[in-house]
Amino acid sequence: MNAISATSSTAEANAIARAALRSDRFRLEREADWQRLEAIVTRMEKGRYRRLSDDDLLALPGLYRTVASSLSIARETSLDAATLAYLEALVQRAWFVVYGPRSSLWDWLRGFLGGGLSAAVRSIWVDVLIALAVMVAGTVVGWLLVAHDTEWYFSLMSPDMAGNRVPGASRAVLHASLFGNSGQSGMSVFAAQLFSNNAQVSILAFSLGFALGVPTLLLLVQNTASLGALLWLYNGKGLLIDLIGWLAVHGTTELFAILLAGAAGLHVGRSIAFPGNRTVLRAASEAGRRAAVVMTGVVLMLVIAALLEGFARQMVDQTFGRFVIGGFMLAAWCAYFFAFRGGANRVRRA
Incomplete structure (x- = not known):
C-alpha cells in the first residue's frame, strides 16, 4: 500500500x-x-x-x-x-x-445639443412639412365638426380632459379655467392629463411610423382635432385669444415635440415605402438612426414643456405675458432647429 x-x-x-x-x-x-x-x-x-x-x-x-x-x-x-x-x-x-466608445457622456451631449439634433431635424424637413400640414388640417377639421354638431365635442374630448369645459358652459366657468390660478403650485389636473396625452401621442406617432406612416397621420389628425374642438368652444365665449395664450406657454414646445415625433415616424414610413436605390432594410435602418436622434430631442422637449406647463403658466396670469413666453420658446426652437448649425457632425439626408 x-x-x-x-x-x-x-x-x-x-x-x-x-x-x-x-x-x-x-x-x-x-x-x-x-x-x-x-x-x-x-x-x-x-x-x-x-x-x-x-x-x-x-x-x-x-x-x-x-x-x-x-x-x-x-x-x-x-x-x-x-x-x-x-x-x-x-x-x-x-x-x-x-472597440469601446471614443467619447464620454459629456462629449456626446455636447455634440448632440451642439448641432447633432438640429442637423437630424433638418435632414427630415420634408416630413416636418407634411406633419405640420396634417396637424393644421386636423385642427380645422375638429373645429368644423364641432361647429356642425356639438356632439362631436364629446367624441373628440375625453370626459376626464374636458371636465367642465363643455358646450353650454358659461363664460365665467371657462374664464375661471384660464385665470386666477397663479397661487396654485404644480400642474392642474387638466394640464397633467393634457401633457400625459401629448406624451403618449408623441411616442405612438413615432412607433407606428413603420406601417408606412399611415397610422402616424391618423394619430396626428385625431390629436389636433381635439385641439380644434377646444378652440371652437372658447371662441364661442370670446375667449379664443386668452385660450391660445394659455396654451402658448407650453404648447409651442409640446406641439412642436408632437410635430417632430410625427415627422420622425413619417420619415421611417416614407423610407420603407420609397427606398429608392437602397434595399428596404438599409433605407429603414438609415431612417431609423436619424429618427432616433430626433426622438431623443422630443423627450427633452416634453420635459421642458412639463416644466413650463406646471410652473410658468401658473405663475403668469396674464395673456400678454403668456404670449411672450410662448413666442420666445417658439422662436428659440425654430432658430435652434433651422438656423443653428453648430460644430457637430452633420446627419446625412435620406
Whole structure:
C-alpha cells in the first residue's frame, strides 16, 4: 500500500511540474506581446496619447488579437489560474481601448445639443412639412365638426380632459379655467392629463411610423382635432385669444415635440415605402438612426414643456405675458432647429 501511495504521489507531483513548466513556457513565448499591449493600454487609459509612437498605435489591433488568441489557448489547455486571470483582465481592458466608445457622456451631449439634433431635424424637413400640414388640417377639421354638431365635442374630448369645459358652459366657468390660478403650485389636473396625452401621442406617432406612416397621420389628425374642438368652444365665449395664450406657454414646445415625433415616424414610413436605390432594410435602418436622434430631442422637449406647463403658466396670469413666453420658446426652437448649425457632425439626408 505504501508503495502504491508513493507512486501515486510521485505521478501527481510530476503532473504538476509538467503543468507548471508548460505554463512558464507559454508565458515566456508570448509575454513580450502581453507586456507591450499592457503598456499601450495603460497609457491610453491615463490619456497619455502623446507618449505613444506611431508603431504602437499601428500595432495595437494586432496585439489585441494576439493576446485574445493567447487567452483562448490558455483556457483550452487549462493553464494556471493566475495566467488566466491576467489575460482576461488585459483582454477586457484592451477591448475598451480598441472597440469601446471614443467619447464620454459629456462629449456626446455636447455634440448632440451642439448641432447633432438640429442637423437630424433638418435632414427630415420634408416630413416636418407634411406633419405640420396634417396637424393644421386636423385642427380645422375638429373645429368644423364641432361647429356642425356639438356632439362631436364629446367624441373628440375625453370626459376626464374636458371636465367642465363643455358646450353650454358659461363664460365665467371657462374664464375661471384660464385665470386666477397663479397661487396654485404644480400642474392642474387638466394640464397633467393634457401633457400625459401629448406624451403618449408623441411616442405612438413615432412607433407606428413603420406601417408606412399611415397610422402616424391618423394619430396626428385625431390629436389636433381635439385641439380644434377646444378652440371652437372658447371662441364661442370670446375667449379664443386668452385660450391660445394659455396654451402658448407650453404648447409651442409640446406641439412642436408632437410635430417632430410625427415627422420622425413619417420619415421611417416614407423610407420603407420609397427606398429608392437602397434595399428596404438599409433605407429603414438609415431612417431609423436619424429618427432616433430626433426622438431623443422630443423627450427633452416634453420635459421642458412639463416644466413650463406646471410652473410658468401658473405663475403668469396674464395673456400678454403668456404670449411672450410662448413666442420666445417658439422662436428659440425654430432658430435652434433651422438656423443653428453648430460644430457637430452633420446627419446625412435620406
